[in-house]
Amino acid sequence: MQPRIAVLFRHGLLFFLLLFCVLYPAVASAPDEPATLSGTVRDPAGAVVPNASVVATSTRTGQAFQTSSDSQGRYEFAGLPPGQYRIQATAPGFGERIETVLLRAGQSAQLELSLPMSPMMQVVTVSEIPGEIAAEFHKVPGSIALVGKVELEQSRAATLKDALAFTPGVLVQSRFGADESQISIRGSGLRNNFHLRGVNLLVNGLPYQDADRFSDFESLELMATERVEVWKGANALRYGGNTMGGAINFVTKTGETAPPLELRVVGGAFGFYKAHLATGGEAGPFGYYASYTAGEMDGYREHSQQGRHRLFANxxxxxxxxxxxxxxxxxxxxAEKLPGALTRSEFLSNPRQAQASNVTGDWGRFYNYVRVGTHVRHEFNRTHTLSLNVHGQYRSLDHPIFQVLDQDSRNFGGEIHYAFQGTLGSRRNRFFLGFAPQHGTTGERRFVNLGAGQPLGQRGSLTALFGTEATNYGLYFENQLDLTAAATLIAGGRADWARREFKDRFLADGDRSDRRTFSAFSPKLGLVWRIAEExxxxxxxxxxxxxPLLLELTSFGAPGFLPLExxxxxxxEVGTRGRLGSRLEWDLAFFDAEIDNEIINRNVRPFPGAPFTIPSFRNAPQTRHLGIELGTGALLGEGLASAxxxxxxxxxxTWSRFRFVDDPDFGDNALPGAPRHLLRSELRYTHPRGFWVAPNLDWSPARYFVDSANTAVNTSYAVLNLKAGYDWAAGRNMRASIYFEAANLTDRNYSGAVQVDNDLGRFFEPSDGRAIYAGLSWRFGR
Structure with missing residues (x-):
């Protein structure tokens, strides 16, 4: 029995081994059921990050799979072979996130990816920058800046300085604590003692300005803004920009990016409060976003009360x-009161006072503003795109200053924009062409300002009645040709024709009607060379x-138009940008602007003994603006107190050296109004549970001149500030955050903004003293 059992066992084992050898290859070659991996890419605040690159690499075979997150931050890998994977997620403006996941056959796994903030991205925190903008960034032969939603949310979002403080080359200081600001890019519009010139402002790529390029800031709402793009100099040609300073584009939230419900409240020192309510979403082919924002401020200074109500819909x-x-x-x-500028003695003795004539004349600015913009974009295919834009705005203004100005202005414009992305021969090529007409009219009535407390109001007798018109036609183009995989040549230009017209309807003092036309072609040539991977x-x-702007042409001393060119x-401009791994990023640029006929102002007394000044303008034959802009950031450490x-x-x-060149009045003096050195620095600690704290320094280490004769100076200053916040999940599909800011911790008396060339010596606009602010926000549904 034993031998027979042994034989049967041996024969059975041999048969089993033969059967295994025949069947194993087929069994082994049969694929396991594939796995699926999906999730959402978010930033540290919990907001989704679209266009993030997600790479899944098998740790066994080294095979890599790549996808990108969609507009809702979602990503998905379908059909992955089972096994262990290294998941790597990256996006412009963020650090790298690496995770490891084991996928079993047939498994549908979820992996949420939270990207840490990059230490720098064009010197500011950047969030949710669309892929096409991030790609365009690397084709720009000059310095630009992108300010993302996280930067805006982790601030008061009350003034342009809240958004642009960490943008090199941009001087931005709030006047009397309000959103009215002194702003200049590379010295553009330094003559500006109010509002803006020399920079194109846009909202969603459409002009936010009058037809003559005059702009203010009070209608812009940063809480409804998704990101801010700063395109310096001719780098703004993609938006038809034609100014030395370039363009600032405020990109708003939309139904695709906004949560279904958002509530935000901020308040604090000097009677400041701001409340914001917004909703957004999509329904089939429709998307909507709507917001209402209200705010008030008593102000640090006398006669500086402010009030704002803003409605926005996309x-x-x-x-x-x-x-x-x-x-x-x-x-x-x-609605805003205007406290005016102070002399040095007034500034030093009591920085909170207002200019006396501004109080007795009850100077202020009150207006209603409506703007509508329409944008239609059609993609014929992957190569050809055509866009048509139409926009219009209306402003009704009551503006008591040295006289009471009563204005109604209407401005309309359009643009047709063609874009091509394809090849030229065997090289990648991008080309765009645009035509942008604009036309604006203003009717203005001026009255004697009787001052505050009059029983029939401030308006006295009529002193002027006139209308103005501005017309522009701009034709622009740009071509970007990849000479090699590492070098791109950019060439473009803009042809402009402009007319300015003044129609005098108050003939008691003579007919001042006038008309001027201007035309030019402005070329651009640039090169971008990738010297290393990053x-x-x-x-x-x-x-x-x-x-010149209409207000410059018609300013004091003009029999009709001033003879301005x-x-x-x-x-x-030359420079470099890049990063060293995830530890260091930089953006460095040097610029030299050689200017003929720079438009500068002088605030003069309209009559001997006048207690106020009014602006007049002239051309400086030659000026030169030299500057260095540096933005850098570093990751100093990780896992310091917690994983x-x-x-x-x-x-x-920013280093600035702006000078007259052989000027008949001022020789080679320094141009007034720009700090020689301006440095801002921030140290930030971020905890993975949502807490962050960020002390920062605002430092102008050297005095600078505030008059063209170089006899009066603004002194140096160093201001310490502190910001902190906490963001957390307050429930399913709901996030909440608190915000805290302590500004000017040492209560430094300084003048961040100045007025230049004031005949009364009123150069100084005191910045706010020590102030505490706090805010709370809720985001529901996304």
Whole structure:
């Protein structure tokens, strides 16, 4: 029995082994059921990050799979072979997130990815930058800046300084604590003692300005803004920009990016409060976003009360798979008192006082503003795109200053924009062409200002009645040709024709009617060279041509128009940008602007003994603006107190040397109004549970001149500030955050903003003293 059992066992084992050898290859070659991995990419605040790159790499075979997150931050890998994977997520403006996941056959796994903030991205925190903008950034032969939603949310979002403080080359200081600001890019519009010139402002790519390029800030709402793009100099040509300073584009929230419900409240020192309520979403082919914001401020200074009510709506409609219609509607009601500038003795003795004539004359600015913009974009295919934009705005203004100005202005414009992305020969090529007409009219009545407390109001007898018109036609183009995989040549230009007209209807003092026309062609040539995987050199040369504003042409001393020429600038720029891994990022640029006929002002007394000044303007035959802009940031450490925490540092530094060149009145004196050195630095600690704290320094280490004769100076200052916040999940699909800010911790008396060339010596606009602010926000549903 034993031998027979042994034989049977041996034969059975042999048969089993033969059967295994026959069947195993088929069994082994049969694939396991594939796995699926999906999730959402978010930033540290919990907001979704679209266009993030997600790479899944098998740790066994090294095979890599790549996808990108969609507009809702979602990503998905379908059909992954089972096994262990290294998941790597990256996005512009963020650090790298690496996770490891084991996928079993047939498994549908979820992996949420939270990207840490990069220590720097163009010197500011950047969030949710669309892929096409991030790609465009690397083709720009000059310095630009992108400010994302996280930067705006972790601030009061009350003034432009809250958004642009960490942008090199941009001087921005609030006047009397309000959103009215002194703002200049590379010295553009330094003559500005109020509002803005020399920079194109846009909302969603459409002009936010009068037809003559005059702009203010009080209707812009940062809480409804998704990101801010700063395109310096001729780098703004993609938006038809034609100014030395470039363009600032405020990109608003939409139904695709906004949560279904958002509530935000901020309040604090000097009677400041601001409340914001917004909703957004999508329903089939329709998208909507709507917000209402209200705010008030008593002000640090006497006679500086402010009030704002703003409504904004963005409505989108996908007319087809390749056609989209977007409508923007903006309404603002603005009320503000104007405290004016102080002499040095007034500034030192009591910085909270107002200019006496501003109080007795009850100087202020009150207006209602409506703006509608429509944008239609059609993609014929992957190569050709056509856009049509139409916009219009109306402002009704009551403006008691040295006289009471009563204005109604209407401005309309359009743009047709063609874009091509394809090849030229065997090289990648991008080309765009645009035509942008604008026309604006203003009717103005001026009255004697009787001052505050009059029984029939401030208005006395009529002193002026006139109308103005501004018309512009701009034709622009740009071509970007990839000479090699590492080098891109950019060439473009803009042709401008402009007319300015003044129609005098108050003939008691003579007919001052006048008309002027201006025309020029402004070329641009640039090169971007990628010298390493994450480092670039860039350079460009360009011309900008800026006709005078109507308020400049009609200012004091004009029998009709002042004999002003257009400001004509040739600008040269070289620089580098890049990063070293995830530890260090930089953006460094040097610029030289050679300017003919720079438009500068002098605030003069309209009559001997006048207690106030009014602006007049002239051309400086030649001026030169030299500057260095540096933005850098570093990741100093991780895991310091807890796994996943981070300590980062960022710094922006701007050196400016702006001078007259052989001026008949001022020789080679320094141009007034710009700090020689301006440095801002921030140290930030971020905890993975949502807590962050960020002390920062605002430092102007050297005095600078505030008059063209170089006899009066603004002194140096260093201001310490502190920000902190906490963001947490307050429930399912709900996030909440608190915000805290302590400004000017040492209660430094300083003048961040100045007025230049004031005949009464009123150069100084005191910045706010020590102030505490706090805010709370809720976001529901996304």
């Amino acid at each position: 409505l989108g409609w996908r007319l087809g798979p390749k056609t989209r219609l977007v409508v923007d509607i903006l309404y603002a009601n603005v 480092a670039q050199l860039f350079g460009n040369v360009s011309r900008s041509y800026e006709p 257009a400001q004509d600038t040739w600008q040269y 996943g925490d981070r300590l980062t540092w960022r710094l922006v530094y």
